[in-house]
Amino acid sequence: MKNIVIGAGPSGRLAGLELGRLGEETILIEKKSLGGTCLNEGCMVICALTDIARFLNNSHTYENLGLIKGNIEISYSEIVKKIKETQKIIHKIDHEENTSQNNHIIYGEAEIINNQVVVNGESLDYKNLLIATGANPFNPNIKGIEHSINNKDILKLKKIPEKLNIIGGSIIAAEVSNIYSSLGSEVNIIARSEFLKELDAEVKEYIIKKMLKNVKIHENTETLEIKREKTIIKSKTHGGEISEIEGIAFIATGRSPNSKIAKNILKSDEFDKKGAIIVNKMMQTKIKNVYAAGDVIGGINLTPIARMEGIIAARNMAGYSSKIEYNCIPQSINLDMPISFVRTSKKANDINDKTKDILIPGSVGPESFWKVLGKETGMTKASFNEKNELLKSITAISPSSISDIAYLSYLMRIGENITNFDDFIEVHPSTDVFFHIMKYI
Known part of the structure; x- marks a missing residue:
C-alpha cells in the first residue's frame, strides 16, 4: 500500500518530495497542472505582471527626471503568452523534481469512494492519504456576481481593461490595483470595511499616498450589484449614498477551501464554518491515516505556509513525529517596492509591558536611489518590548524588505534579544533595515 497525495500545489508537491526523500512510495495526483494556484493563477502570475508594472513606473520616473525619452508600447497578449510559456517550463521542472524522488504522478480528477481513491477509472488503496486540494476564489453573495472576474481570469483577458473595479480590501486587491493602474486602467478599490486593515496606519497611509496614488479607494462601501x-x-459613511462606477468587476474577497472531496470520509463536525478541513498540529484529521494541508484547511493562505504544512504532514505520514507552529509568520505585499511585515502573537510578550515604536524613513540603495528626489524611498516601523527588548512587530517598505523581514521573523521566533543585533553586518549596497533598527534603538 502506498501514500497518496491529492493535489500538487505547494503543499502537495512538497509533501511528495519529502515522502520520496524519506523513502516512502508515493502517488501524487493532480487534476490540472503542477504548481497549484500559486504558479498557475496566483502568486507567480502577480509577480510576473508586477515586474512589468515596476518597469513602466520606473521608466515614467526616469522620463520625468529627464533621464530618458521615448514611448513604451505594451502588448498584453504577448505578456500573457510569455507567462504561459514560462509556466510550462516550470511545470516540466516540477514534474522532473518529483519523479526524481520516485513519486508516481497521475494527472486526473480524484474522488474518494469507499475509502479508496478513484482517478481515471482506477481505484487505489492507500496506507496514508494527504488531501491538499487548495482553495478557489470566494464569491460573495452579490447580485450579478456572474458578471465579475477573479484571479483565475487574469490570463484569459484579451486586453488591458479600460476601467476596473476591485471588490475587496485585501492584499490581493492592492497588488491587482497596482498592476492594472500601472498598465493604464482606471482602477477603483471597493472595500466593505477598511482597506489593508492588517497594517499600521502610518504604513497604510504611505501605500495609499505614494504607491497607489492612481487608485481610487472606497472604504466602508458595500457592493450592491455587479453589471457587465x-x-x-x-x-456606509456618506449617508448611505448609492452610486454607479463604470468598469469590469474583479473579485478579491478571499478564498474558499476545495474540501468537497473529503465529504465522503469526514463527518460534518470535521469541517469548520467555512468548509475548511480541521486538523491537529500534525496535519492529521480525526481519521488517523488521513491528513490535510495547505489552503484546504483554511488558516493562513500563504505558499510558504502551505509548503511547511505539506512537509509536516509528510513526515508524520512516514512515521516521524512532527508538529507545526505558526508564530511570527512573515508576509508581504508586492507593489513597486515590496511591503513586508511580521508580528508576534500576543502570547509572545506580556501585553501589559511597555511597547516602544520606531518609525524611520527608508534608506537609499539598489532600486531606491532614484526615488530620493520624489521622497519615495519607503519606511520602516518596528515595535519592541522595552522590558525584555524583544521585537513585537516590524513592517518595512524597501526593495530588500522581503529577505530582511524573513530573517527578522526567524530571530523573533527564537526569541533573539535586539541588543544582539550589533553583531549583524549588512551586505552593502542594500536597503536592509537591520542597521536602522540598531541605530535608532
Missing part, C-alpha cells in the same frame, strides 16, 4: 460594465455601490 458597471458596479453599483453604497457608502
Whole structure:
C-alpha cells in the first residue's frame, strides 16, 4: 500500500518530495497542472505582471527626471503568452523534481469512494492519504456576481481593461490595483470595511499616498450589484449614498477551501464554518491515516505556509513525529517596492509591558536611489518590548524588505534579544533595515 497525495500545489508537491526523500512510495495526483494556484493563477502570475508594472513606473520616473525619452508600447497578449510559456517550463521542472524522488504522478480528477481513491477509472488503496486540494476564489453573495472576474481570469483577458473595479480590501486587491493602474486602467478599490486593515496606519497611509496614488479607494462601501460594465455601490459613511462606477468587476474577497472531496470520509463536525478541513498540529484529521494541508484547511493562505504544512504532514505520514507552529509568520505585499511585515502573537510578550515604536524613513540603495528626489524611498516601523527588548512587530517598505523581514521573523521566533543585533553586518549596497533598527534603538 502506498501514500497518496491529492493535489500538487505547494503543499502537495512538497509533501511528495519529502515522502520520496524519506523513502516512502508515493502517488501524487493532480487534476490540472503542477504548481497549484500559486504558479498557475496566483502568486507567480502577480509577480510576473508586477515586474512589468515596476518597469513602466520606473521608466515614467526616469522620463520625468529627464533621464530618458521615448514611448513604451505594451502588448498584453504577448505578456500573457510569455507567462504561459514560462509556466510550462516550470511545470516540466516540477514534474522532473518529483519523479526524481520516485513519486508516481497521475494527472486526473480524484474522488474518494469507499475509502479508496478513484482517478481515471482506477481505484487505489492507500496506507496514508494527504488531501491538499487548495482553495478557489470566494464569491460573495452579490447580485450579478456572474458578471465579475477573479484571479483565475487574469490570463484569459484579451486586453488591458479600460476601467476596473476591485471588490475587496485585501492584499490581493492592492497588488491587482497596482498592476492594472500601472498598465493604464482606471482602477477603483471597493472595500466593505477598511482597506489593508492588517497594517499600521502610518504604513497604510504611505501605500495609499505614494504607491497607489492612481487608485481610487472606497472604504466602508458595500457592493450592491455587479453589471457587465458597471458596479453599483453604497457608502456606509456618506449617508448611505448609492452610486454607479463604470468598469469590469474583479473579485478579491478571499478564498474558499476545495474540501468537497473529503465529504465522503469526514463527518460534518470535521469541517469548520467555512468548509475548511480541521486538523491537529500534525496535519492529521480525526481519521488517523488521513491528513490535510495547505489552503484546504483554511488558516493562513500563504505558499510558504502551505509548503511547511505539506512537509509536516509528510513526515508524520512516514512515521516521524512532527508538529507545526505558526508564530511570527512573515508576509508581504508586492507593489513597486515590496511591503513586508511580521508580528508576534500576543502570547509572545506580556501585553501589559511597555511597547516602544520606531518609525524611520527608508534608506537609499539598489532600486531606491532614484526615488530620493520624489521622497519615495519607503519606511520602516518596528515595535519592541522595552522590558525584555524583544521585537513585537516590524513592517518595512524597501526593495530588500522581503529577505530582511524573513530573517527578522526567524530571530523573533527564537526569541533573539535586539541588543544582539550589533553583531549583524549588512551586505552593502542594500536597503536592509537591520542597521536602522540598531541605530535608532
